[in-house]
Amino acid sequence: MSGRTCSSGHVVQAQKLVDQLRVEAGMERIKISLTAADLVRFCQDHRRSDPLLTGISASSNPFKDKKTCRLL
Amino acid sequence: MAAEKAEMDALKKECDGLRAQIEAARKAVNDSSMSGAAGGVASVGRVQLKLRKTLKGHLAKIYAMHWSADSRQMVSASQDGKLLIWDTFTGNKLVAVPLKSAWVMSVAFAPSGNLVASGGLDNMCTVYNIKAASPKTLRELDAHTGYLSCCRFLSDSEILTASGDTTCCLWDLETGKQKIIFTNHIGDCMSLALSGDMNTFISGACDSLAKLWDLREGTCKQTFSGHTSDINAISFFPSGNAVITGSDDCSCKMYDLRSDQEVIGYQDTSLNAGVTSLALSNSGRLIFAGYDDFNCHIWDSLKGEKVGVLSGHDNRVSCTGVPEDGMGVCTGSWDSFLKLWN
Numbered sequence: 160m161s162g163r164t165c166s167s168g169h170v171v172q173a174q175k176l177v178d179q180l181r182v183e184a185g186m187e188r189i190k191i192s193l194t195a196a197d198l199v200r201f202c203q204d205h206r207r208s209d210p211l212l213t214g215i216s217a218s219s220n221p222f223k224d225k226k227t228c229r230l231l
Numbered sequence: 232m233a234a235e236k237a238e239m240d241a242l243k244k245e246c247d248g249l250r251a252q253i254e255a256a257r258k259a260v261n262d263s264s265m266s267g268a269a270g271g272v273a274s275v276g277r278v279q280l281k282l283r284k285t286l287k288g289h290l291a292k293i294y295a296m297h298w299s300a301d302s303r304q305m306v307s308a309s310q311d312g313k314l315l316i317w318d319t320f321t322g323n324k325l326v327a328v329p330l331k332s333a334w335v336m337s338v339a340f341a342p343s344g345n346l347v348a349s350g351g352l353d354n355m356c357t358v359y360n361i362k363a364a365s366p367k368t369l370r371e372l373d374a375h376t377g378y379l380s381c382c383r384f385l386s387d388s389e390i391l392t393a394s395g396d397t398t399c400c401l402w403d404l405e406t407g408k409q410k411i412i413f414t415n416h417i418g419d420c421m422s423l424a425l426s427g428d429m430n431t432f433i434s435g436a437c438d439s440l441a442k443l444w445d446l447r448e449g450t451c452k453q454t455f456s457g458h459t460s461d462i463n464a465i466s467f468f469p470s471g472n473a474v475i476t477g478s479d480d481c482s483c484k485m486y487d488l489r490s491d492q493e494v495i496g497y498q499d500t501s502l503n504a505g506v507t508s509l510a511l512s513n514s515g516r517l518i519f520a521g522y523d524d525f526n527c528h529i530w531d532s533l534k535g536e537k538v539g540v541l542s543g544h545d546n547r548v549s550c551t552g553v554p555e556d557g558m559g560v561c562t563g564s565w566d567s568f569l570k571l572w573n
Contacts, residue, residue: 170235170239183249186452189489191261197472198265201469202532211559211560221559222573
């Protein structure tokens, strides 16, 4: 394997890195004031359908061990 | 040789220029913070979940768990060499799948409920049909040159894997062959998560980076930095517009995809343990993060405050999951038990 083959391997790798950075640099970014507000809005809009926030009644709790009812 | 060096120098200069461009673009949209946006939001108060069930059956450390789409069945994987499929409503074990290799690191339930997949130090992802009379090996996906750290089904015919060989891979289950290989990480891939629309996925790796990928094009779209150690856990925020990561650097972070940067971090000076796993409640407001300190700590995703803790395991919490209906949290541990909380 010649020295040249080794170096052009490095060049290929460096070119790939540049190509990837070009892709990432090209995106349009939106202001955090807007995107963060959007995330907050999502949480607020969905809080009533989040059982771990609202709580779960004993009768509708699928994981709660049901106590058996014994007729005496 | 001189020509090569000149080319390398030019490429390095272009690289530095592009990195500076990206940083400048990020800075330009950094006009606020999550604390600013969440200022007017009411606190969630103290979140106190109760332990509802402890699932006993594994004989060694549990490394992974995954909920079925029905929010009732769940599969767990242990280095005792077994996958167990549980009915979490009754606590009963429904199916036991013996593994060829006990060194399992990941497990997944197909959305249909027909298949489960697992893999680990055998470098393979094995797919099982659990609806057969006894669990039948459907496919052995064998091409990764490093351990299998994570796997997720898109459907009964496609699965995504993440590997210690630094790549992620999309497989065709009809042929058992690789469809697309995702290369860009420079460290072991540790975790992945699929977007709700299945057009993209995110990966976290030992290079401390999180990456967003286009599933069909096979390209890396965005790279998120900030962590100072391995990212072990990653999840989409339920709206699909943000990503939460958990790392060996003892912190979690939320990155907004549209602003292309971190918007809030979750760390506490008293927490000196690495994050192993994480899951979000249905509204995205609560983050359940499993740590090496044997606990699962609960974070308010908007205010960045610790709001609760799930304590009870006697060893590292290795996996955490919230079912689709959001009715509870499951934690799995090296203590060999799974616990259900709500």
